[in-house]
Amino acid sequence: MATMPLTGRERDLFVQAREYIASGRLPSAVPKSLGAGHGTGATCCLCGQRIEPEQVEYELREEGGETFHFHMQCHAIWQLAAVDQISRG
Numbered sequence: 001m002a003t004m005p006l007t008g009r010e011r012d013l014f015v016q017a018r019e020y021i022a023s024g025r026l027p028s029a030v031p032k033s034l035g036a037g038h039g040t041g042a043t044c045c046l047c048g049q050r051i052e053p054e055q056v057e058y059e060l061r062e063e064g065g066e067t068f069h070f071h072m073q074c075h076a077i078w079q080l081a082a083v084d085q086i087s088r089g
């Protein structure tokens with residue numbers, strides 16, 4: 001993780017993702033169901049912006065039924081943050 005260069009904006013999102021994971025707003029592990037496709041206009045769970053049809057949208061569904069939508073990049077940043085969280089215990 002430490003070797004991956006992040007832009008300022010990515011770092012902001014990474015910090016935010018860690019906070020969301022710590023507060024339980026986002027899961028800390030990848031749910032079993034993961035789908036990807038064109039954006040549906042849903043709101044990204046990390047950056048809070050709309051996922052436009054020309055962008056790639058990741059959709060995670062937890063077993064409890066809660067669904068999370070991410071931009072492709074926000075999903076990658078959330079995963080980095082989740083791994084970081086786990087490695088810290």
Ligand SMILES: [Zn+2]
Pocket residue numbers: 044045046047048049070071074
């Ligand atoms: Zn996003």
